[in-house]
Amino acid sequence: MPLRSSVQTARRLATAALATGTLFAGLLPAAALADDGSANITNLVTKQIFVNSNGSSYTSVAGLATLTADVRIQVDAEVSGRVKSWRVWLGLSNQEGDHISFRSQGVGKSYGTFERPRRVDRTERVTVHAVVWQDFVAARCNEMADALRSGGMPDSAIFGQDRTLELGVTVHFDADITGIGNYFIGAKPWEEIPKTQVTCKKWAGAAIPQAADGLAVTPSKVVNKGLSIYEQYGITGVCKIRLDGWITTDQKNATVKFRYRNQQGKFSKVWTVNTGESKTATFSHWYDIQNTKWAETGFVRMVGVSHDFRSDWAEYTMECVEGGPGSLVANEPPKPTLKVVEQGKVMVYGRVCPQRVKLVGVLEGRGNFAGKVVFFGPAYLSPPRDYDITHGQKLLFGADVVLDWSDTPPPSPHGPMGQSRKFGMSVTNSEGKAIATLPPKDFFFQCRAARVNPAVQPAPGGLTVEPRQPSGAGAPKTLRLLPQAPAPLPPQAPTPQRLQIRPVN
Numbered sequence: 001m002p003l004r005s006s007v008q009t010a011r012r013l014a015t016a017a018l019a020t021g022t023l024f025a026g027l028l029p030a031a032a033l034a035d036d037g038s039a040n041i042t043n044l045v046t047k048q049i050f051v052n053s054n055g056s057s058y059t060s061v062a063g064l065a066t067l068t069a070d071v072r073i074q075v076d077a078e079v080s081g082r083v084k085s086w087r088v089w090l091g092l093s094n095q096e097g098d099h100i101s102f103r104s105q106g107v108g109k110s111y112g113t114f115e116r117p118r119r120v121d122r123t124e125r126v127t128v129h130a131v132v133w134q135d136f137v138a139a140r141c142n143e144m145a146d147a148l149r150s151g152g153m154p155d156s157a158i159f160g161q162d163r164t165l166e167l168g169v170t171v172h173f174d175a176d177i178t179g180i181g182n183y184f185i186g187a188k189p190w191e192e193i194p195k196t197q198v199t200c201k202k203w204a205g206a207a208i209p210q211a212a213d214g215l216a217v218t219p220s221k222v223v224n225k226g227l228s229i230y231e232q233y234g235i236t237g238v239c240k241i242r243l244d245g246w247i248t249t250d251q252k253n254a255t256v257k258f259r260y261r262n263q264q265g266k267f268s269k270v271w272t273v274n275t276g277e278s279k280t281a282t283f284s285h286w287y288d289i290q291n292t293k294w295a296e297t298g299f300v301r302m303v304g305v306s307h308d309f310r311s312d313w314a315e316y317t318m319e320c321v322e323g324g325p326g327s328l329v330a331n332e333p334p335k336p337t338l339k340v341v342e343q344g345k346v347m348v349y350g351r352v353c354p355q356r357v358k359l360v361g362v363l364e365g366r367g368n369f370a371g372k373v374v375f376f377g378p379a380y381l382s383p384p385r386d387y388d389i390t391h392g393q394k395l396l397f398g399a400d401v402v403l404d405w406s407d408t409p410p411p412s413p414h415g416p417m418g419q420s421r422k423f424g425m426s427v428t429n430s431e432g433k434a435i436a437t438l439p440p441k442d443f444f445f446q447c448r449a450a451r452v453n454p455a456v457q458p459a460p461g462g463l464t465v466e467p468r469q470p471s472g473a474g475a476p477k478t479l480r481l482l483p484q485a486p487a488p489l490p491p492q493a494p495t496p497q498r499l500q501i502r503p504v505n
């Protein structure tokens with residue numbers, strides 16, 4: 001079963017967790033090794049939503065509705081310091097990946113400098129009024145109506161009865177903790193997200209055929225269906241899957257329209273079958289899947305267009321990933337890689353150290369995705385960079401990081417000198433959900449002993465300097481710096497002679 005994610009943002013300021021490359025608290029040992037923050041819905045109050053219709057579209061949410069849930073907030077800043085603030089808010093999503101969140105309608109708290117706690121563990125009721133989210137919910141109902149129209153169903157039939165769908169209620173969380181840290185995005189499978197049922201209500205003015213009306217035709221129903229997959233490996237490197245299905249209706253000669261849907265939400269074209277005199281239609285459809293170096297495991301199901309039905313998922317596993325023209329495309333997230341390049345030089349304790357490093361990230365496309373790329377590490381978060389990538393495309397991203405050597409202790413006589421930094425890379429889709437992450441990895445930037453310029457050589461009587469010659473110039477000239485003779489001492493004043501006076505006899 002495919003996984004659908006709700007975005008849950010947690011701030012983890014993790015000296016110990018990052019040292020092991022661990023991003024999620026659920027993977028840590030029982031003893032808390034890192035600061036942690038999370039929020040979980042403990043009670044979904046809004047379990048049902050009703051949407052009005054006018055006979056041709058779904059318009060607004062019925063009544064003074066609200067989206068309400070009780071959320072438990074837990075923040076632990078034991079390692080880094082104290083909690084400065086936190087905020088939690090709700091969102092809505094569906095299984096096809098549509099999502100909206102309501103940060104401005106959330107609940108939060110900021111603490112004064114001398115009031116900041118080390119831990120927060122409390123439950124808050126978060127309420128979002130329908131005026132904020134009713135357009136999103138009505139759009140999901142109208143999407144369902146459009147799918148039925150594409151199968152030939154008239155509006156009188158679409159809006160002649162109540163129709164239901166499910167929306168997941170997601171919780172989002174953000175915390176600010178003293179010390180150093182980074183934001184990480186967690187994800188939950190679609191099956192684990194609390195659900196609210198949306199009833200797309202029938203139009204009150206829709207004409208309902210009466211039993212006595214001889215012209216009324218009772219619509220057929222799909223009473224049985226199934227789908228299986230046959231895998232075929234081609235010697236030319238192209239693989240195929242054959243989808244074998246059957247549909248049974250409660251009436252003869254019923255026309256049924258349906259589409260195939262894969263685990264990434266991609267739909268095939270609409271297929272039409274007729275159940276004939278036996279009330280059962282059987283069919284087979286082939287799809288090409290190009291062979292690549294990655295193994296592919298996929299899921300496919302039938303989704304009714306003219307009738308409301310869904311088959312069970314059928315699974316295939318092949319050494320194939322990308323679909324050929326007109327086929328179902330298994331949209332895989334891009335594959336990230338990260339390299340670090342030293343740049344510039346600075347002298348520290350007589351040794352030459354790198355002044356800065358450039359983070360070089362590469363995205364390798366394995367499907368159609370768009371979103372943002374960020375580099376992160378302890379005390380570092382790069383500005384987000386936008387990307388839009390397709391299968392087989394490679395995109396390059398970079399970010400500069402200045403290395404601080406001000407707190408570096410003096411080196412030992414024979415030991416290495418340098419500093420270790422951790423850097424990782426996170427890729428999100430257009431909805432802000434993390435789809436690929438490289439955990440923070442250790443990089444050591446070493447300082448090296450300074451080397452004498454080969455153009456400067458000792459010479460008898462002084463220092464010989466060989467200046468760089470321009471291209472095409474003759475042999476380098478030698479400038480000799482000879483030691484200067486000591487300056488002569490200033491002349492000394494003559495010693496005064498004593499005048500002797502002899503007595504006259």
